[in-house]
Amino acid sequence: MQPSSPTAHVVDTGAMIARQAIVNGQQAVVGYELFNRSRTHHTAASDVVMVFTALSHAGSDELVGNLLLFVNCTHESLAGGHLDLVQPDKVVLEVPPLGHAAADEVQARLPMLQALRARGFNLAFDHSVLQSAYAPWLPLADYIKLDLSVLARDQLAVLVGYAGRNSHAELIAEKIESAQQYDMVSSLGVQLFQGYWFARPTLVRARVLAPSQATTMQLLNAVRSRADVDAIEEVLKRDASLSFNLLRLINAAGLGMAREVTSLRQAVMLLGARKLFRWAALLLTAVRNSSTPPALGQTAVVRARLMELLARQLQAPEDGDEAFVIGLFSMLDQMLGLPLAEAVALLNLPLPVTDALLLRQGPLGRLLALAEACEHGDAEAFNRLAASLALDQARVNAAHLQALAWADAVSP
Known part of the structure; x- marks a missing residue:
């Protein structure tokens, strides 16, 4: 342990x-x-x-x-x-x-x-x-x-x-x-x-306890790999602030629990894997180490939302979650001060996701490259990538504006 x-x-x-x-x-x-x-x-x-x-x-x-x-x-x-x-x-x-x-x-x-x-x-x-x-x-x-x-x-x-x-x-x-x-x-x-x-x-005044970024990533990895409740509970126990934040969430009036939840195991089971993953992913970008420039987390959230919106135009709606993850984690090297390959290795992601992040391969890899082209104003790359994905350029621009607005709203 x-x-x-x-x-x-x-x-x-x-x-x-x-x-x-x-x-x-x-x-x-x-x-x-x-x-x-x-x-x-x-x-x-x-x-x-x-x-x-x-x-x-x-x-x-x-x-x-x-x-x-x-x-x-x-x-x-x-x-x-x-x-x-x-x-x-x-x-x-x-x-x-x-x-x-x-x-x-x-x-x-x-x-x-x-x-x-x-x-x-x-x-x-x-x-x-x-x-x-x-x-x-x-x-x-x-x-x-x-x-x-x-x-x-x-x-x-x-x-x-x-x-x-x-x-x-x-x-x-x-x-x-x-x-x-x-x-x-x-x-x-x-x-x-x-x-x-x-x-x-x-x-x-809203104040939050800042969990370790490493522990938050371990939690994301455990949920992503469909670890059992025991393994997820073990990760939460390693960081008092992460556990505190989860219990505050699960006991919030907005979640409508009939009685107060004091067990991490019960909190994990009540929240469910999908909500737990989304919460931890947002927490990773919302509460950053002081050495991490806030703009990095904002850019990652914009990428994540843009890719999610575009993936839903291309594929089944459930693929939007995977696209969101790729966009969110595409700047982990800068957020964590590690080479991207090492940062991605911490999450034990499926090979297609890893290839999209590291090599820009596959449809999701091209979506990530398209999101970067939107950020950099690279018209040539934008046109080429949109065409390769059969995406209408006007719809891509509209999705980018939606992503910018959404990311601005979720920023703390």
Whole structure:
């Protein structure tokens, strides 16, 4: 048995999580909306990774307890695989409007929203969902938020009446700043409320324990090779911070466990291999040694997401996970200060994956080279590789933009 790792150290991610209460007519708190109030990475405010981090590391009772959790989202974050890490029953995803909504755009987003609701997530929309352009989304609305800073009383009366006739959604009046506003929306039949009149947002700084990168890679290797629970538990026991982070995740309010989990074995079994692998892979890039430039992890995440998106266009959806791994690990040499061959050897990956990483061979190897061409602006390589994979260049560019947005959101 290998010796335990050195004492874990606390890393301040800089993440400032704000919560604001949502109350009912008796002014009892029914849920909280979370916001990102960090000085940097403001686009991450809409990403569920922010919630995952907050609930896992800032303390679930401190943030929301057993109440509903309302999360600002982007359409990129809604499509991200990290939502698999969240138990949906107490989470309300706030879906933004599309801006200049066109019928085909609204229709294109519909399957994703339907799938999220089928998984058990509640969905909230702003009053835009009551416009005719968003008619396909309206039956999915569990909550509709009415912004008193932009809606006059006569507009509110019309919207409340329309929502009551055409949806089953509960209405939330937000940005209430006076007793007069509260009385007015109450008289219209609204029964849920949010705003400074009730409570201002309060802040909690999210701090995480930084596990050893080597132990995190051992965990990835064990899960990847389908090791048994005993072997995975043994890896977790080698690093107190890794074990701590896992137990905080599994006991988070967002995962909805009936009772607190204190056994690493039970945590592994409850989370499952696929979620455990995704969590550890994100942790490897999110919590880096101080000597590792943050841009390296960001670039690796962009590559991983881009390759995942493109692989789904080329192959079966499940191949996206393998493409994600190749992109994520393609910069391990720089992240760990090892030659790439030595770094890849630590993970005991299948030969096609190793060949893709080290030799750029096979379809996934060409996808990795294409991702690098996108990064470097190498038009000649981009055109050649896209053609060899039979990928439309416009779709590759669109996927790259999606990957950049997604990676920006998941960065701590």
